[in-house]
Amino acid sequence: MARQLSSGGRYVTNRNRNIETIYTKHTIASMKKKLIHDVFHEYISEFYQKRSIMEIKLIYEGEVTHKITKAFTASVENKMTNEGESSLLKRKVFHIIVESLQNISKHAQSIIHTKDDFNGMGSFLIAKSKKDYYIVAGNPIHKDEKQEIIKLIDNINSLNKQDLSALHKEQMKEGKLSSKGGAGLGLIEIARKSGKALSYSFKKLSDEVEFFILTTQIPSI
Amino acid sequence: MINSIKIDEKEDTPKVIFDPSNNFFEISGRSLPEDAILFYEPILAWLNKYSYNPNILTELNIKLNYFNTASSKLILDILMILEEMVDNNKQCIIKWYFEEDDEDMEEAGEEYSDLIDVPFELIKY
Numbered sequence: 144m145a146r147q148l149s150s151g152g153r154y155v156t157n158r159n160r161n162i163e164t165i166y167t168k169h170t171i172a173s174m175k176k177k178l179i180h181d182v183f184h185e186y187i188s189e190f191y192q193k194r195s196i197m198e199i200k201l202i203y204e205g206e207v208t209h210k211i212t213k214a215f216t217a218s219v220e221n222k223m224t225n226e227g228e229s230s231l232l233k234r235k236v237f238h239i240i241v242e243s244l245q246n247i248s249k250h251a252q253s254i255i256h257t258k259d260d261f262n263g264m265g266s267f268l269i270a271k272s273k274k275d276y277y278i279v280a281g282n283p284i285h286k287d288e289k290q291e292i293i294k295l296i297d298n299i300n301s302l303n304k305q306d307l308s309a310l311h312k313e314q315m316k317e318g319k320l321s322s323k324g325g326a327g328l329g330l331i332e333i334a335r336k337s338g339k340a341l342s343y344s345f346k347k348l349s350d351e352v353e354f355f356i357l358t359t360q361i362p363s364i
Numbered sequence: 365m366i367n368s369i370k371i372d373e374k375e376d377t378p379k380v381i382f383d384p385s386n387n388f389f390e391i392s393g394r395s396l397p398e399d400a401i402l403f404y405e406p407i408l409a410w411l412n413k414y415s416y417n418p419n420i421l422t423e424l425n426i427k428l429n430y431f432n433t434a435s436s437k438l439i440l441d442i443l444m445i446l447e448e449m450v451d452n453n454k455q456c457i458i459k460w461y462f463e464e465d466d467e468d469m470e471e472a473g474e475e476y477s478d479l480i481d482v483p484f485e486l487i488k489y
Contacts, residue, residue: 150469209376209398211391212396213375213376217375230465231465231467234430234466234468235468237430238430238432238468241396243430245432245433245434259398308471308475309474312475312478315436315437315475315479316440316479317439328433328434328436328437329433331433332433334469
């Protein structure tokens with residue numbers, strides 16, 4: 144049994160234990176954070192096994208801002224320089240980090256008007272197997288976007304290098320652009336830079352919101 | 365003559381110099397602004413105005429080592445203003461610089477040269 148409090152929090156009576164708990168706005172936000180955390184970690188623990196991950200370079204859960212993007216790219220660039228990675232690989236990783244994070248903040252705008260407050264929550268991971276870098280980006284999306292994203296990625300995955308370049312040119316010329324990018328250009332670029340198929344996964348968060356996880360593999364050169 | 369544009373390079377935005385009195389036009393560095401439209405809009409507006417009464421030859425030097433997809437569309441918008449100038453019988457040339465081992469920037473240059481009809485030079489450095 145739950146009813147809305149004027150503070151925006153919820154008041155819940157737990158009959159089984161015969162205690163009353165007040166969930167404030169803050170606790171509800173924490174519960175949602177925890178839900179996203181659980182969903183993301185369930186995915187990545189499977190992912191660690193499947194891809195024989197040996198090292199976690201960076202893991203982040205929270206709001207993705209421009210400052211965060213700048214900090215992550217700078218830190219990863221430094222690390223890769225210290226580890227003597229090639230500048231070609233560094234550029235690819237840099238590019239894919241920027242576009243993956245941009246995707247998170249772009250999608251965040253699509254769920255502003257849902258009643259669930261999953262706004263500004265993103266999950267981000269950079270990991271390495273013996274040979275390859277992996278970038279995993281997760282964010283809540285409105286469920287109405289799901290089919291469109293699947294269609295877009297399946298199409299990208301079906302194209303060869305030349306077709307991807309043609310699609311990229313077409314989208315640049317015809318596609319609409321928001322201040323955060325758009326027109327699927329980011330996903331096309333991620334696929335082109337990685338040279339591998341994009342993997343995706345969706346987990347249900349609520350009736351209206353799904354958690355979209357995009358995993359990019361970047362082979363070491 | 366129209367005033368020049370000079371924008372200093374930052375970690376996430378390029379250096380931009382559009383200086384008609386010295387006949388020097390250059391975009392260089394990195395481009396991943398927080399809001400690409402906000403950054404490029406004044407540059408596009410300036411170039412649009414310049415295009416009505418340009419120098420005899422406008423040579424645009426692009427020396428970017430990274431740009432994100434949000435910037436890519438706006439860079440195309442800049443090049444399209446030059447294309448319009450060429451259509452109006454003005455002389456323009458785009459010089460696209462890329463570092464020796466930077467295939468990404470080379471390919472990006474090739475794609476832009478496919479998309480627009482302006483004399484286009486790809487220059488390795």
